[in-house]
Amino acid sequence: MKKIKSLIVAAMAVALAAPMFTACNKDDSNSETIQNLVSEYSVNDKMVAAQKAKSGKDEAVLLVAFGSTWNNAFLAFDATKAAYEAAFPNADVYVSFSSDICINRASAGENSDDEGNIVRRDYYEPRYLLHAIGAAKYGKIYVQSLQVIPGEEFAAVVASVKKFMNNGYIEKAHLDDEYLKKLSEDEAIFLGMPLLDKPDVDVPAVAKKLNDLYANEAAQGVVAFMGHGNPDSYDTFKANKRYQQLETELQKLNPNYFVGTVDMPDNYKENVLERMKEKNLTSGKIYLHALMSIAGDHAHNDMAGQGDEYWNPMAPESEDVSWYEFFSHAGYEAIVPTKNGHPLGLLELEEVRKVWIGHTENAEFLEDAYHSMYPEAE
């Protein structure tokens, strides 16, 4: 009997100790996260080191895009990489995605190529790649933003470069301070600005190049560009303004040009329609183009989507309604010019791509770049 009693007392103690067994240990979770960080830094480091050893080059260009899961976008990034390799023969060129979801889905194979084969691509995060470029001790580094406007996403690029120069990593992933110091002394880290950086230089230049490409269309009807834009509360650096500036510049060349967005307040498709009506453009053709670096989901669905899935008669202004359906139902003949069945992104327009490459070539040393990234005072 006594034994049984002791057994029961022991069992009771076990029941009461249950909370301790199951209490979450935050330190454990943090140490696992640190292991993961170290391991991912190391994966990137090894990959870049191997490339550097293979090429023997001492310069690196890191292209930072938001990302995509579309095969035509992967091809556009490939072509951009090739163009950069031609323009920077002494540099290894790396393409990175800042969107985790795009990286995850691209590696899982979200979309198929034009033959219907699922396409899987591994892309890497710019912060890990930049660390790896530093770990490989390239003598000269260009970080080029593939964003269109210097907005929210660009701010993240700036932050990651500053973090890099300040060796702001977990201890186990610290870079060689001497190397970073030398990079700074040599003024050998450059930040390339987004496409529409300088309002007085880049905006008119891009407007001219777009007009060179689409003057024919503008002669026949409206040409509307769909940009992304930043929502109101994080319109970083007031960069949304670039879309209006671009529209102004384009309209100097032909009043039939319009620039709208999917996310910038008061510049959605319905606002574009209002502006068109103000100019008495109430019918006829409307050519739709993406004002984004690549043609991914936004271009294919939000802009070019056709059919009932993209139309809602109860709420024509809903974000689920595509520009194609919206303008078609507003009495226009909507046209989405395509190449190989896909709308084109700006990186696929060689002349526009050259503007980006020019920004890399003329990129300023980080400190100055930081100061000049503000588009302008309000």
Place this chain on the structure above:
Amino acid sequence: MKHLWSLGVALLCLVSTLKAQDSLKVGDLQEIVVTGTGTQNLLKNVPVQTEVISRKMLDSYGGKSIEEILAGLTASFAFSEGDMGSQMQLGGLGNAYILILIDGKRIHGDVGGENDLGLIDPHNIERIEIVKGAQSALYGSDAMAGVINIITKKHTEKGVYADNITRYGMHNDLRQHNTVAFNIGKFGSQTGFQLQRNDGWQNTAEEFAEAMVLTDSKNKTVNQFRNWQVTERLTYKPVRDVELYADGSYYIKDINRPQNGTHPSCDVYTYDLHYRNASASLGGKWYLSGEEGTVRRNYLSLDADWNKHEYSYIYTAKHYDYVLLQGEEYGDQNGEWFSVAMLPGQKKLQSDQQRAMAQLKGIFYLPYENTLHAGAEFRYDYLNAPDRTDSGSASDWTAAVYVQDEFNLLSWFNLTAGLRLVDNRNFGVRLTPKVSAMFSAGDFRFRLGWSQGFKTPTVKELHYRYLHLMGGSTFFNIGNTDLNPQTSNYYSANIEYRGRKVTASVTGYLNKLDKMIALVNVPVGEIPAGVTTAYLGDGSNNVQARMYKNMDNARTVGVDVTLSYQVYKDLTLTAAYSYLDTEANLYNASKDRMETVTIDGMAHHKWSASAMYTHTFCPRYKLGINLSTRGSSTRYYQNNGNAQPFQIWRINTTHDLGKVDKMLSYRLELGVDNIFNYVDRTMHPYHLGNNTPGTTVYGTFALKFNHGKRVKQHNVSIKSKTNDEED
């Protein structure tokens, strides 16, 4: 005071001699229920109408899960199983508005508002009591559609008891149950184990995604899952009128999702779902009066319990997660939102909900036919969600006192009224009343009731903020600390007849809900700055920001009918029917506006019926046959189509072998669920009326060992062995 008690007891004794219904002892054949009032009442005389699923019905039906039992043995419930647990509806309202109790204690933890019903071992249920409508005056938050109280089997008699139940069916469906219990002197121990697993199944490979119909989707209708649980309950009676207990449980559940999908927008998964649940409680009951074994005893009880429910991802492929790095050990990256590459096999905590509760309760049988039930409760909720809350964790508390009096004003008239006063950290003080009246005439009872219900905003609704990928869409859900409790007013009228062979009941109700919490689209700018870049989603859609708001209201109205007829000793017929109509002003997220609609998942008509036959052919063999059917009319949904009506038939046979008074007894069960192979092959993600995989054959083997106490089976009265293990 003592005199008053004595007077009360004396009066009780007097009354009990006059009223046959009060002379019953615990263990008598007439059913005693506890859920409607928190006090013990005969089912026939309980002031708040209570539906009971008895042990006999459970044994005869042979259900593999609580879902199957509730869906098959009542007409009021509707189920659809999802990734995140069982989506249950009662009277048109979802899991979030149903309070589920195990032995009077609320189960803990939810994912997306759905309780995990795997916590309930279907083979350890003594009976189920269902009380519909608002019961918040007694039970507090969540009791708006009703309360389900699972009364578990307790082996409290002297000696040793052990059992093994193994049920196996198609789709590699295994349900395992074991109990070992012993009672020696003042001590008792009961240890339980249960395991539930199923490989899952796929009713269709068609899926509407990426604006077209895919024909090779790998999404299953029900995913592969496995859960197991161990429980321990210790009891100790230090003196005659005091009972103490300590219990604990530990539970693990894994849901495995397809790994062979090729469409990341719908069927490619980079992580599985993992749940861990644990509980510990301590408590006791102190009887202030009455004899052991009698029903009407004054007592005080004190319960303290702690519960934990963890929800984690287990990665199956490399996957970047956006994580807020918090801690000195991150050095220069402390405080940074960073992409962490999670590797296959790694686990990451999404939420850890913990709850500590203390409850003091007293039942007093007062003079003049009053039964007073009063109590006080304190509840503390803690949420640890490193990647889903602002600072990594959040908490909430609620304190409450309540009182209820059952007053048998006249021999044919009972009035029961209750009131709860709640004080919550966020919304402050709130009063919740209830009143019900019962009139008796022979074997007839008429009941009228009005009660209020409420649901406290959950810590998740208050503090969550996380990215949610659903199909091809990306949402950022944001908590709201300005939320008010959801509230309801429930009106019901019931007429019930309980004769010797026939019982029949008709209940009509109206439930009006207000301030219901919904996720409402808000401008994407509401997403906290600094976390936007990675949270902008996949670029496919603008990520949709949504915030919890007190937005919706609803009205449900319905009639429930139940019938039971014992044709002769061996044959009982039962039938249940439920009519429901709903109207709600709900926020439609895809259209960003309020709409007057039916509540998602509502069916106007649901029904179930069964014929239960048992016959003892010889002392060594008893046969049971249960033929049952259940069905539903069309279920209505705002989006993704209505669900087909269905009717499903089932047969379960039980075979009790061996003399029941021996130490060992055996039972075999063989059954066929969905005899006519009904399968709903509606494509994903449109709604299914029923997710049955079609005809399913199963068998159960049960073995019971009993040394030193009575084996109770199927109400067959038998002599017990004498207990020679007394100390």
